[in-house]
Amino acid sequence: MRVIAGLISAVILLLPAAPALAAPAPVASQTGEAPLYKARKNWDRYSPGKRAYAKGTLLAGSLTTDTIPPLATVKVTGKAYDLTKGSSCGYAVFRITYMKADGSLPFKHRTIRDCTYKSAKAFTFTDKRVYLVELKVCSEAKHTKPSLNCLYEQAWKVLYSTQ
Template structure:
């Protein structure tokens, strides 16, 4: 009994590390998460609470590296963020990118794009390497050098890409 359980655990672990799986959270269906094996996916429109800002774009993944755990790839994101507020607020598109470092850690960083020009979209684009996870959150708040902590840490993130 003990030997068969050990074999089953080893086989399951081998299957999990052999092929990265695209995951979807409760807030994102399977067709809104970019395939981990490569390709382009259109995402959005994604709205801030109260529909005070919106973002839409594409995400392209390429060069999946399955030799590392977690598997990583190069991800290019292009899009537009639009401020829909009626007052002094602005629209923020905030991306949380989890990447693999050379020492094996998987930290994250934020990339944020601001639009305060009511109704006129602002284009943005970025590319990152060794990416394991890309998430998006839309916020509507005042102009600043960066999004507030409430924007960054309250609420939920929408998963755009995952190789975990």
């Protein structure tokens, strides 16, 4: 029994920790240009019923380790698709948790809406001092904002976390 416990302990020590996305070390550009992105994650997600779809890439870099929790600059690019022929639209909703100067961790939503059947809407955005990026894809009637059902019915998919 002790041999098995010793083997399990040895295996656990040898396995690398696997966060949601490897946190990069800060990289300073010698020419003063924009920060280099060191971590990359491709993502995709369907809405319930597969009536909407979103896919893209998340790049993370400029990790600051002088704050607790550590923060990063993230750049998200992708496409959102409406897969219905009716009057509904596809929504890709990102929930971005960031750190304010006072140390609080509020979140904001970034919403991309596509209302054209099988024609993609491309998007790109960048945020700084990011702690967590989550995604939800919904299909519903055309509105300026996603409904409360879209925001609170299903689970958020974590795309990036500095932890």
